[in-house]
Amino acid sequence: MSALPLILTVFVACAVEAIEALTIVLAAGLTREWRSTYQGMAAALAVLAVIVAAVGPAITLLPLTALRLVVGALLAIFGLQWLRKAILRATGHKSLHDEASAYLREVTAAKEAVTESRGRVRDWYAFTLAFKGVLLEGLEVVFIVITFGANQRDVGAAVIGAAAAVLVIVVTGIAVRAPLARVPENAMKFAVGIMLTAFGTFWGAEGAGVSWPGHDAALLVLVPVVALVSLAYMAVLRPRGRAAAPVTDKVVSS
Amino acid sequence: MRRLKSIGAFWYDFVVGDDWRVAVAVVAALALTALLVHAAGVNAWWLLPACVLAALAWSLRRATTKS
Numbered sequence: 363m364s365a366l367p368l369i370l371t372v373f374v375a376c377a378v379e380a381i382e383a384l385t386i387v388l389a390a391g392l393t394r395e396w397r398s399t400y401q402g403m404a405a406a407l408a409v410l411a412v413i414v415a416a417v418g419p420a421i422t423l424l425p426l427t428a429l430r431l432v433v434g435a436l437l438a439i440f441g442l443q444w445l446r447k448a449i450l451r452a453t454g455h456k457s458l459h460d461e462a463s464a465y466l467r468e469v470t471a472a473k474e475a476v477t478e479s480r481g482r483v484r485d486w487y488a489f490t491l492a493f494k495g496v497l498l499e500g501l502e503v504v505f506i507v508i509t510f511g512a513n514q515r516d517v518g519a520a521v522i523g524a525a526a527a528v529l530v531i532v533v534t535g536i537a538v539r540a541p542l543a544r545v546p547e548n549a550m551k552f553a554v555g556i557m558l559t560a561f562g563t564f565w566g567a568e569g570a571g572v573s574w575p576g577h578d579a580a581l582l583v584l585v586p587v588v589a590l591v592s593l594a595y596m597a598v599l600r601p602r603g604r605a606a607a608p609v610t611d612k613v614v615s616s
Numbered sequence: 617m618r619r620l621k622s623i624g625a626f627w628y629d630f631v632v633g634d635d636w637r638v639a640v641a642v643v644a645a646l647a648l649t650a651l652l653v654h655a656a657g658v659n660a661w662w663l664l665p666a667c668v669l670a671a672l673a674w675s676l677r678r679a680t681t682k683s
Contacts, residue, residue: 431646436631438642438668443633446675455680501630559668567664570646571653574661584665591669599680 365519367581368510371557372523375506378550379499380531382464386495388535389468394477394488401483402492410500414508421512427569433509434566440505441558445592448552453599465540503528506558513565556592560585635678641671 391399421429450456468491475487483489507524511517564574564581574580632639645667652660 431650435642435646438664439631439633439639442638442642442668442672442675443635445672446633446635446638446679449676450679453680505630559672563664563668566642566646567649567661570650570664572649572661572664573659580661587665588669592672595673595676599676 365514365516367557368514368516368519369523369526371554371561372506372510372520373527374550375554375558376503376524376527377531378547378554379502380528381547383496383499384531384535385465386468386499387492388540389465389472390488390491390495392539393469393472394475394485394491398483398485398488399492402489402494403496405489406493406496406500409497410504413501414504417504418508418512418517421508422515422517424512426515427571429569430513430565431569433513434562434564434569436505437509437558437562438566439562441555441560441562443555444551445555445559445588448548448555449592449596449599451548452552452596454601455599510561513561552592556585556589560588563588635675637678638671638675641667641674645671 387399387403390402421433424432447456472487472491477484478486480486480489503524507517507520511520514520560581564584568574576583642664645664648667649660649663652658652663
């Protein structure tokens with residue numbers, strides 16, 4: 363299989379996580395102070411780098427069959443979570459993830475918190491807010507990069523996709539200096555959910571000993587099937603009389 | 617102990633998410649696939665996709681009938 367689907371899937375998945383991390387970092391930096399925010403970000407990135415350095419090489423040492431079975435199961439479960447959330451949000455059964463209101467919530471909490479310095483960190487609240495935000499969103503990026511990269515035996519391509527996504531979001535965030543509320547986050551989550559579910563199913567079944575008809579070409583059928591069935595579920599779950607607005611984000615309070 | 621519990625809760629939420637039944641369905645389908653392939657000699661490539669899509673439908677139905 364070519365590296366392009368791998369890079370694109372990782373790019374979109376990581377962009378969604380980077381947008382959520384950016385919202386938290388902006389809330390910490392603009393409301394509290396930037397130095398402690400940068401320190402929190404740097405500490406989180408260091409922890410993530412250690413995780414990648416420790417887990418990445420270890421996971422590629424596993425036999426491919428075992429790796430595909432375990433990683434396929436994890437990816438399918440992970441992808442189904444994303445797909446479930448995206449469908450529930452698109453059909454109005456769950457509120458849309460709104461970066462603008464998430465930002466407001468963080469800003470309100472940040473304004474109320476007291477300033478306390480610890481060691482070299484001037485503002486512990488800004489530090490921990492940025493640290494937690496980058497670490498938690500970054501863990502999902504690390505999970506996707508390692509699982510996709512290891513399964514395809516092409517961690518480099520996965521890292522390129524992730525790095526490009528983070529770069530694009532960071533540059534946009536610096537230019538805009540506001541949460542990226544207009545990005546169609548739910549549509550992106552829906553697309554990534556489809557890819558994670560399809561790839562997870564493909565690799566998981568291969569790990570269980572299945573031989574797919576057409577080998578890698580089966581993915582060209584599996585991805586559209588998962589997408590079409592998910593769209594059908596969405597059509598069924600959309601309340602009657604509601605205007606069709608498949609997966610796109612229509613955030614009320616932006 | 618509290619820290620251990622919160623780490624466990626984080627990883628549970630990270631991997632399993634909102635509906636544990638989906639995770640159980642995927643693992644059970646994989647086990648059944650492996651059994652069919654290795655014990656019965658059936659190339660059951662169709663089983664996991666069918667179970668994954670059925671698990672999604674089941675989970676969505678549960679979530680929407682609750683709300």
